[in-house]
Amino acid sequence: MVVLAGLMIFIAALWPAVTLGRQAYENGLRAELTGPGHRQAVVAEVVDPARGAGWQARTVRWITPGGGPGTGKVVLPPSAPAGSHTGVWVDAAGRLTTSPQNHAKTAVDAGLALVAVMSGVAMALLLCLTGLRGLLNRCRDAEWDRAWVLADERWRRPRQP
Known part of the structure; x- marks a missing residue:
């Protein structure tokens, strides 16, 4: 029972x-x-040069899904020179966000x-x-x-x- x-x-x-x-x-x-209206992968250009050794927060710029400019800080290795390209994830408003x-x-x-x-x-x-x-x-x-x-x-x- x-x-x-x-x-x-x-x-x-x-x-x-x-x-x-x-x-x-x-x-x-x-x-x-992911996709329109959600987070999207975009290509960003590294703006500032690496200073010192080790991974650092560096400024990058990209074109938002709406077509406007976007800038923000991304942690990158010192091997990424200014002018190189890296992938970042942005939300529907074009702000940096985490990967899905x-x-x-x-x-x-x-x-x-x-x-x-x-x-x-x-x-x-x-x-x-x-x-x-x-x-x-x-x-x-x-x-x-x-x-x-x-x-x-x-x-x-x-x-x-």
Whole structure:
């Protein structure tokens, strides 16, 4: 009976788990969007020369999707001289943004959300079952003690003087 109740609770937890996983997946799909109206890859020209060794934030300029000029800072290696070209990602307004999310990350995030909810439900269920087991053991021990008292009263031999 307890196993059946646990199974029913676990199955009932599928709905919020799938809902959260689906929401994570849809958010990931939005983060993957590219093309007109979303983030786009454009070619930018490096404006300032490298100063010193190591990767540095350098000024680049590009043509926005709307046709206007755009400038911003991008971290580049010292091997990129002024006047060279590099790829950058811009949003619909032409501002620098991050690259789109990989679809594998979207799928993993959705799966992790589902697993996290189901794991949380499983842990809560195990804690409840452990508590129930302890309570039932205490009741059985008390019943056992009462049975021994009754048996002792019924079957005890009278003491002989």
